[in-house]
Amino acid sequence: MSPLAGRGMRTSIECIACFVRQAAEAVGLVVEDRRREELLRLLLKEIAACDWRGSPPVVGQVIHRIIRRELGVDDPYRALKRHLNDKAEELVPVIRETLGRRSDREAALLRVAAAGNLLDAGAKSGIAPQDLHGVLQRLWRLPFRGDARDFFRRTAQARSILYLADNAGEIFFDRLLVEELPRDRVTVAVRGAPTLNDATLEDARRAGLTGLVRVIANGSDAPGTVLADCSAEFREEFERAELIISKGQGNFETLSEEDGRIYFLFTVKCEVVGRKVGAAVGTLLCVPGGGG
Amino acid sequence: MSPLAGRGMRTSIECIACFVRQAAEAVGLVVEDRRREELLRLLLKEIAACDWRGSPPVVGQVIHRIIRRELGVDDPYRALKRHLNDKAEELVPVIRETLGRRSDREAALLRVAAAGNLLDAGAKSGIAPQDLHGVLQRLWRLPFRGDARDFFRRTAQARSILYLADNAGEIFFDRLLVEELPRDRVTVAVRGAPTLNDATLEDARRAGLTGLVRVIANGSDAPGTVLADCSAEFREEFERAELIISKGQGNFETLSEEDGRIYFLFTVKCEVVGRKVGAAVGTLLCVPGGGG
The missing domain is CATH 3.40.50.10880 (Uncharacterised protein PF01937, DUF89, domain 3)
Known part of the structure; x- marks a missing residue:
């Protein structure tokens, strides 16, 4: 079997709440209150629109790309x-x-x-x-x-x-x-x-x-x-x-x-x-x- | 002070992940896998669109109304x-x-x-x-x-x-x-x-x-x-x-x-x-x- 075929785990319903928790924590990196809320709203919508068939880190990748883009920094962590x-x-x-x-x-x-x-x-x-x-x-x-x-x-x-x-x-x-x-x-x-x-x-x-x-x-x-x-x-x-x-x-x-x-x-x-x-x-x- | 003016707590960023966890748990009441995912996607979008200035139960009310409406039952719990x-x-x-x-x-x-x-x-x-x-x-x-x-x-x-x-x-x-x-x-x-x-x-x-x-x-x-x-x-x-x-x-x-x-x-x-x-x-x- 080609290792490329190894797709890993599927994202489960339980993972979604965990993504949101992670997103909310990441949003905490924003200093301004108003921006925090806007960014979290955007992330919720993006998570809702994501393909959940991949493994959890595939959805995580989408989330963290958005966070970096919106914060305008290459490494918020x-x-x-x-x-x-x-x-x-x-x-x-x-x-x-x-x-x-x-x-x-x-x-x-x-x-x-x-x-x-x-x-x-x-x-x-x-x-x-x-x-x-x-x-x-x-x-x-x-x-x-x-x-x-x-x-x-x-x-x-x-x-x-x-x-x-x-x-x-x-x-x-x-x-x-x-x-x-x-x-x-x-x-x-x-x-x-x-x-x-x-x-x-x-x-x-x-x-x-x-x-x-x-x-x-x-x-x-x-x-x-x-x-x-x-x-x-x-x-x-x-x-x-x-x-x-x-x-x-x-x-x-x-x-x-x-x-x-x-x-x-x-x-x-x-x-x-x-x-x-x-x-x-x-x-x-x-x-x-x-x-x- | 009129008790109507007593507005309670404001929903905080940390509450949002909690709502999603609650929504994901509620979605577990749906038997069919495909419906679960659809309902959770809908709830994520609704939570993103909610007014977060009210207290957490105000957002909870919105979520649980949607759950009852989408499941077509008056009391999923x-x-x-x-x-x-x-x-x-x-x-x-x-x-x-x-x-x-x-x-x-x-x-x-x-x-x-x-x-x-x-x-x-x-x-x-x-x-x-x-x-x-x-x-x-x-x-x-x-x-x-x-x-x-x-x-x-x-x-x-x-x-x-x-x-x-x-x-x-x-x-x-x-x-x-x-x-x-x-x-x-x-x-x-x-x-x-x-x-x-x-x-x-x-x-x-x-x-x-x-x-x-x-x-x-x-x-x-x-x-x-x-x-x-x-x-x-x-x-x-x-x-x-x-x-x-x-x-x-x-x-x-x-x-x-x-x-x-x-x-x-x-x-x-x-x-x-x-x-x-x-x-x-x-x-x-x-x-x-x-x-x-």
Whole structure:
């Protein structure tokens, strides 16, 4: 099966309210009250007019393009992303130290990478420095589902690994995992342009990934990996990769779960995805694609 | 100040996502997938076109009118309300027994009435019989803010009390409180027509309130008390009442907090209202209007 045929999940009725929440949050970036209302009205109409047959990030892409266009800025999430990167950078030394003490190092690395998303959810309500300790504590207590041994066996064997990054901030946690992979065979891919709080080349650089492995942009501004929207170069990389590590829920939603080359690594963030994978919201997942 | 001038809260940007969530849930009442999508698209466009200057229940009224019209049924929530009433009826004897044992009977009665909303929230995810015990346990542990002594002093003194009911199910809990008020001076008001899961005359009858006190309908199908939309008869009752007990968040959102004759009794269900009253979501509140 061509990976291009992998269409990912379909947008469900439940996703629509979530888009609107996201739109309302984005609209909060506008300072002027009157503009906020106008922009949200426009977004509601656009969401109503969207094709809902694609995966949620396809609708997300439409929303975030409109937000950028209407605000007249190329990256409305720049400040939030900087904040996420700052917080992640602060957390990394402590996590690194804890990782050094864990007897389950392999599972712990996957747990850290999957839980990178937590920082994102936390950031919405603003992680205060005094909350950092709580975030770290929670990390080791969250439910985890995955076979770390199988994951590392496959990464050791693969001749080429494509690592699909997800968000800013989170990408610092990815770095901890990437350090333990066969680096000369790893390529990290980020979004081709700013969209939501997703990681771009700038964030990969900031997290020190560019000095560690090969990093590429996927050519798309979808908050996921919509292959048909990615550059031909990226699609070629995707086709060629022997193993693909897909980080985050957005990438899971857009890629075919049937592609046996993919290892999905993410935190279940909503009921819709939870039902699909048969795991509760909040579960850290490391699951191989089923079609392999 | 005329109570008609009391306009309640203004709809905020954060409320919009909540309306869409509510609309998406209502759309779930449609069996056919294709119709669901069409109806949700229509609702999104209508919400975008709404006047957002009114209180949230004013927008809710528009949404629920469209839902009833499009579904071609006068009460799409009938089954849910029956379920809520059934569950409440099951809970009442246990609560009544516990109330009998409490040394803080007055505060406990207010706590029970305010927490009536819990059954609503619980019902969304479906209260299973084995969860009933948990619901009851939670009731006594929730934060409560109010002066029960002042509340009962004022109800004892008032020559006329208008009790504004909120939801089906919850109305059984209201009955427990109404039993302890000077019944000959109490009038309970319910919505004038079905809207969301709000209580109507049918529910008041089912909860046994009609045999206990005078019960009237407010003439409106807003999920709150939008005075300008209520019947002239109800508005007269409202003007005349010496004390008004306003149950639930919808009634709080629509009535002026400045009206000193009102005692608001509800559970804080969202951040917007939480910020307004300075209490965390989940707090049981019994607060007098400030303008008195």
